[in-house]
Amino acid sequence: MKIKNIIFDFGGVLMDWNPRYYFKTYFNDNEKMEYFLENIAQDEWNVEQDRGRSLAEGTEIQVKKFPEWEKEIRAFYDNWTVMLKSDIPQNVEVLRKLKNTDYHLFGLTNWSAETFPYALENYDFFQIFEGKIVVSGTEKLIKPDPKIWHVLLERYNIKAEESLFIDDNTKNIEMAKSLGFITIQVFPETDLAKELKKFGVEV
Structure with missing residues (x-):
């Protein structure tokens, strides 16, 4: 054919695109960065925004789950353009x-x-x-x-x-x-x- x-x-x-382009500088600690991306702002969470959930809703859901990471979670979509290298x-x-x-x-x-x-x-x-x-x-x-x-x-x-x-x-x-x-x-x-x-x- x-x-x-x-x-x-x-x-x-x-x-x-890679969130590490932003968080590498943010954390200045690879181990902490990888922990955050694998357990807090993980692919499964980001995928739901790709599926149509709003960025605001996705952010609030994660902040509620991991309040101690609030600053980092909010930084994710606020700095999304840096991740699109x-x-x-x-x-x-x-x-x-x-x-x-x-x-x-x-x-x-x-x-x-x-x-x-x-x-x-x-x-x-x-x-x-x-x-x-x-x-x-x-x-x-x-x-x-x-x-x-x-x-x-x-x-x-x-x-x-x-x-x-x-x-x-x-x-x-x-x-x-x-x-x-x-x-x-x-x-x-x-x-x-x-x-x-x-x-x-x-x-």
């Missing part, structure tokens, strides 16, 4: 080259509806997608829930078997495969252009 569509995850593929230049370069091809480009991201506009405003490459982006926080659905892929397929009238999905998360890749997508899992060392070439996508 010929690939017609290329779908990008954003965090870890096109954007370098930069784009991932080599992968963004591939995206820019794909703009000049016949492939249809889409975004499918786990991202809070409240923080995503900042990325849109500050990184021009998002305009390449021409608004064809499905954001978990807006849909109140999150990868790897298969329903969010179905939102993408139905909204843009595309077929999984004609679509190549790029993500850094193993669970998301496995789910996409099970839904019939062609997939590329991205790691920090991945040469995306080289991986695309394996599927006949030249950039």
